[in-house]
Amino acid sequence: MGVLLTSLLGIFTRNGAGTWWGAAEALAHIVRTQGVLGLYQGHSLTLARAVPHAAIGYTVYDTARKILIPSESHATPIRRLIAGSIAGVSVLPFTHPFELVRVRMALKTKHSRTQPNLVSVFRGIYKEPTPYPRSLGGITNFYRGFVVTFVGTVPYRGGIFLVWETLNSQIRQKLSPSVHEANRHKIHLVVGAIAGTTSQIVTYPLEVIRRIQQASGHGSNGSRMISSPSFRKTTLDVWRTAGWRGFYAGLGIGLIKQVPMHSISLSVWQAAKRILDI
Secondary structure, eight states: OHHHHHHHHHHHHGGGTTSTTHHHHHHHHHHHHHOGGGGGTTHHHHHHHHHHHHHHHHHHHHHHHHHHOSSGGGOOHHHHHHHHHHHHHHHHHHHHHHHHHHHHHHHHHHTOSSOOOHHHHHHHHHTOOOSOTTOOOGGGGGGTTHHHHHHHHHHHHHHHHHHHHHHHHHHHHHSOHHHHHHTHHHHHHHHHHHHHHHHHHHHHHHHHHHHHHHHTTSOTTSOOOOOOOOHHHHHHHHHHHHGGGGGGTTHHHHHHHHHHHHHHHHHHHHHHHHHHTO
16 A cells, blocks of 8 residues: 555656646656657546536536525525535536546556556456455446545535635625626636635645545556555555645645636636526
């Protein structure tokens, strides 16, 4: 387990472990060794996850918000948090398997000079043995770490929409309608970035634990593992291996990815609603 943890934490931090310039070094290394197209490896898998994540998540959020917050007088922090949490949890059955495959492909890429085949990764996960006699195996193998993901999604997605709604509401109160309308896109981009940053920082330790649990079943040298670590065991192993810093391994690159993603995604969501007049 310790070897796997070391391998995973190495993947999360890459060459510039614990530094903000690690992302730049990793990008330069990929371009140098694989060319510009190397930056887009696994892009189709990302899209396969992102499309249902956004389509289902935003649709469910709008529905949940109408039910929980029928008027501004009902717009309490807890109702905003619950609406966002419902939206986040609703997409997990569709997106969690893709997250698992992404983690496994990252492990295979680290220990192989060739790009892993997507079909073989899916087949390998499906055929993995399980230590639990009553476990169904097969398709359920794609939901390793699902409980941790579920627990982490509640504060993560709930927090994003809580911050998003709260800040936008306060800004609308402080700015005149004409000024707000003139700067609407800029405001949404900034508020989306703030929402993504705060939620990412608060819930990142659960993200690390989730990825480690998803990686269970795959050894650091490419061999299969038999046991799947519990939440408690994974937490203790991370602490023993890297201390409190281990729970924030890769946070820098995580923010570099998540902040603009949520900033743009939330802004485009609002723009699309206006275009479609929803």
